[in-house]
Amino acid sequence: GAVVSQHPSWVICKSGTSVKIECRSLDFQATTMFWYRQFPKQSLMLMATSNEGSKATYEQGVEKDKFLINHASLTLSTLTVTSAHPEDSSFYICSALGTGGAYNSPLHFGNGTRLTVT
Amino acid sequence: AQSVAQPEDQVNVAEGNPLTVKCTYSVSGNPYLFWYVQYPNRGLQFLLKYITGDNLVKGSYGFEAEFNKSQTSFHLKKPSALVSDSALYFCAAGSFQKLVFGTGTRLLVSP
Numbered sequence A: 001g002a003v004v005s006q007h008p009s010w011v012i013c014k015s016g017t018s019v020k021i022e023c024r025s026l027d028f029q030a031t032t033m034f035w036y037r038q039f040p041k042q043s044l045m046l047m048a049t050s051n052e053g054s055k056a057t058y059e060q061g062v063e064k065d066k067f068l069i070n071h072a073s074l075t076l077s078t079l080t081v082t083s084a085h086p087e088d089s090s091f092y093i094c095s096a097l098g099t100g101g102a103y104n105s106p107l108h109f110g111n112g113t114r115l116t117v118t
Numbered sequence B: 001a002q003s004v005a006q007p008e009d010q011v012n013v014a015e016g017n018p019l020t021v022k023c024t025y026s027v028s029g030n031p032y033l034f035w036y037v038q039y040p041n042r043g044l045q046f047l048l049k050y051i052t053g054d055n056l057v058k059g060s061y062g063f064e065a066e067f068n069k070s071q072t073s074f075h076l077k078k079p080s081a082l083v084s085d086s087a088l089y090f091c092a093a094g095s096f097q098k099l100v101f102g103t104g105t106r107l108l109v110s111p
Helices: none
Strands: A006-007 A011-013 A019-025 A032-038 A045-050 A066-075 A076-081 A090-097 A108-109 A114-118 B003-005 B009-012 B019-023 B024-026 B032-038 B044-050 B054-059 B064-070 B073-078 B087-094 B099-103 B105-110
Touching: A006 A090, A011 A019, A019 A032, A019 A114, A032 A066, A032 A076, A045 A066, A045 A108, A076 A090, A108 B044, B003 B087, B003 B099, B009 B019, B019 B105, B024 B073, B032 B064, B032 B073, B032 B099, B044 B054, B044 B064, B073 B087
Parallel strands: A011 A114, B009 B105
Antiparallel strands: A006 A019, A019 A076, A032 A045, A032 A090, A066 A076, A090 A108, A090 A114, B003 B024, B019 B073, B032 B044, B032 B087, B054 B064, B064 B073, B087 B099, B087 B105
């Protein structure tokens, strides 16, 4: 089945530094990937839609200069949190749009990255 | 605007009893509806979906959901709950390109 690998699974960084999170589709090509942010006891908030070879589309209220998204290949999208601050601490999840098929979900999720900014 | 509502923050049920997790939606056109489950510090796992066809959809781990167009609902059900079913459940609706998620319902199954 379709597998999405997200790395790292957790990261602790100091305030002011940048952190890169990778999202890879391991056995399928994903022209579209999505990045979400999840706060404790809350739903997933879509941050941006990442399309291979083009600029990401950010949702309203998401700072594109702070959350840099690169989708340079059909199997890899990266999210870089620049100049991280404690309020950026959260659980970040990516998903990749596959073909799905009749009995599956078209969206395949990574296992998430727990970011803690100290 | 498309929206998904999960009116219960938490559902408590005893092991062996039937469970229902509620979901209502508001989307334009014919809805694509999904249920996902999330375990602690993990991504979302697909349970089932409704695209078209029978209103009763069967999915993974013995879960099923009933699509009710008149009530715009897509409640998740299971005849007999297991302790291992305890997790966070998300209902989602929309198109393949853009799913809108509900706020999630925490299911707690007690032994």
